[in-house]
Amino acid sequence: xxxxxxxxxxxxxxxxxxxxxxxxxRGLLDLPDRPAGSGLRGNVRRYGDEDIRRLRFIRSxxxxxxxxxxxxxLIELDATEDRSRARELANQRIEALDQKIAELQAARKSLxxxxxxxxxxxxxxxxILTAFxxx
Amino acid sequence: xxxxxxxxxxxxxxxxxxxxxxxxxRGLLDLPDRPAGSGLRGNVRRYGDEDIRRLRFIRSxxxxxxxxxxxxxLIELDATEDRSRARELANQRIEALDQKIAELQAARKSLxxxxxxxxxxxxxxxxILTAFxxx
DNA sequence: ATAGGTTCCGTACCATAGTACGGAGTCAAG
DNA sequence: CTTGACTCCGTACTATGGTACGGAACCTAT
Numbered sequence: 001x002x003x004x005x006x007x008x009x010x011x012x013x014x015x016x017x018x019x020x021x022x023x024x025x026r027g028l029l030d031l032p033d034r035p036a037g038s039g040l041r042g043n044v045r046r047y048g049d050e051d052i053r054r055l056r057f058i059r060s061x062x063x064x065x066x067x068x069x070x071x072x073x074l075i076e077l078d079a080t081e082d083r084s085r086a087r088e089l090a091n092q093r094i095e096a097l098d099q100k101i102a103e104l105q106a107a108r109k110s111l112x113x114x115x116x117x118x119x120x121x122x123x124x125x126x127x128i129l130t131a132f133x134x135x
Numbered sequence: 136x137x138x139x140x141x142x143x144x145x146x147x148x149x150x151x152x153x154x155x156x157x158x159x160x161r162g163l164l165d166l167p168d169r170p171a172g173s174g175l176r177g178n179v180r181r182y183g184d185e186d187i188r189r190l191r192f193i194r195s196x197x198x199x200x201x202x203x204x205x206x207x208x209l210i211e212l213d214a215t216e217d218r219s220r221a222r223e224l225a226n227q228r229i230e231a232l233d234q235k236i237a238e239l240q241a242a243r244k245s246l247x248x249x250x251x252x253x254x255x256x257x258x259x260x261x262x263i264l265t266a267f268x269x270x
Numbered sequence: 271a272t273a274g275g276t277t278c279c280g281t282a283c284c285a286t287a288g289t290a291c292g293g294a295g296t297c298a299a300g
Numbered sequence: 301c302t303t304g305a306c307t308c309c310g311t312a313c314t315a316t317g318g319t320a321c322g323g324a325a326c327c328t329a330t
Contacts, residue, residue: 006277018319021279026317034278044277044326053264060267064242068317078263083253086261090250097243101236107199108232115225118218126221128213129188132195140297141307153289156309161287169308179296179307203287 009047013055020055028058028072064093065100106135144182148190155190163193163207199228200235242267 010017023029029051035043054075061071070089077086110132118126145152158164164186170178189210196206205224212221245267253261 016319017277019317022318057264057267060242060245062317063238064246064267065239074263078260080260081258083256083261086263087250087253090246090253090266094243094246094250097239097246101239101243103198104200104232104236104239107195108229108236110195111199111225111229111232115222115229118222118225121218123216125213125215126218128209128221129192131225132192132199135195151289152307154287157288197287 003046003048004051005044006047009051009055012052013059015055015059023055023058023068026068026072028068028075029054065096066093107132110135138181138183139186140179141182144186144190147187148194150190150194158190158193158203161203161207163203163210164189200231201228 004012006017006020010020013020020029024031032045032047032051034045057075058068058071061074062068066074066089074086074089077089114126114128114131121127139147141152141155145155148155155164159166167180167182167186169180192210193203193206196209197203201209201224209221209224212224249261249263249266256262
């Protein structure tokens with residue numbers, strides 16, 4: 001699988017072709033050389049497993065809450081010896097994740113109570129506007 | 136606290152004045168009448184506790200992952216008897232939250248492992264690009 | 271060798287959720 | 301009764317992360 005076209009790469013990464021091109025523009029994915037083949041300006045670009053890995057990393061890092069800009073830094077960092085910066089970014093994100101997770105769990109609790117009150121309440125509208133009170 | 140200016144309302148809600156005005160434009164917050172006082176075109180608008188509650192609801196609902204558009208629907212729903220729609224929205228969001236929470240917890244785990252490997256690894260760069268492998 | 275599907279690339283556009291600007295009006299203290 | 305802060309309002313701009321468009325080149329199967 002070492003010579004895919006961009007459509008295949010996109011499919012492997014679970015994104016659209018335009019998204020791959022967008023990541024290339026952002027410098028997150030490499031733009032391979034066009035192999036100077038038959039055509040006048042060269043062949044179509046080819047992608048390999050390394051590109052798939054990179055693309056999947058981008059999606060995972062995004063799911064972890066990193067911005068594309070931070071992901072760019074992570075990718076650059078991966079090639080350096082700067083262990084402390086890498087740890088710093090990871091630990092910052094873990095803290096943010098812990099906060100976010102707690103927030104979402106609190107929200108979940110409120111929504112659960114709302115759904116319950118809403119299902120078993122006597123009459124009238126569900127108490128939506130007060131759903132998050134006391135959290 | 137039944138006659139605040141917009142700056143006070145914003146402060147109580149933890150947002151900026153421009154954000155309050157934005158929510159008014161979106162129809163999420165009411166635009167109270169300008170009390171026809173001394174001035175030619177009326178006084179400045181005044182806000183009350185109801186507005187604070189509404190604003191805080193908006194922020195909480197946002198934290199729960201609702202979009203502003205959905206929040207608009209929730210606010211309208213609060214005035215109706217449509218219990219099933221309210222429950223539907225709440226339950227949909229709970230499902231999405233459960234997914235999101237699981238995703239963030241997985242990401243947290245990966246980052247934790249990365250930080251650890253990065254701290255105790257022998258030499259060379261941290262294995263950033265492979266941090267999410269095997270999740 | 272020709273039709274159709276892809277690729278390439280620049281540029282433009284989109285949604286979401288704000289944030290900023292500027293000028294006129296209004297308010298509150300001194 | 302002026303000065304400085306705040307309000308009002310429309311309009312424009314921003315950030316983030318894409319998505320769409322269009323024409324030329326290219327590639328593949330018939």
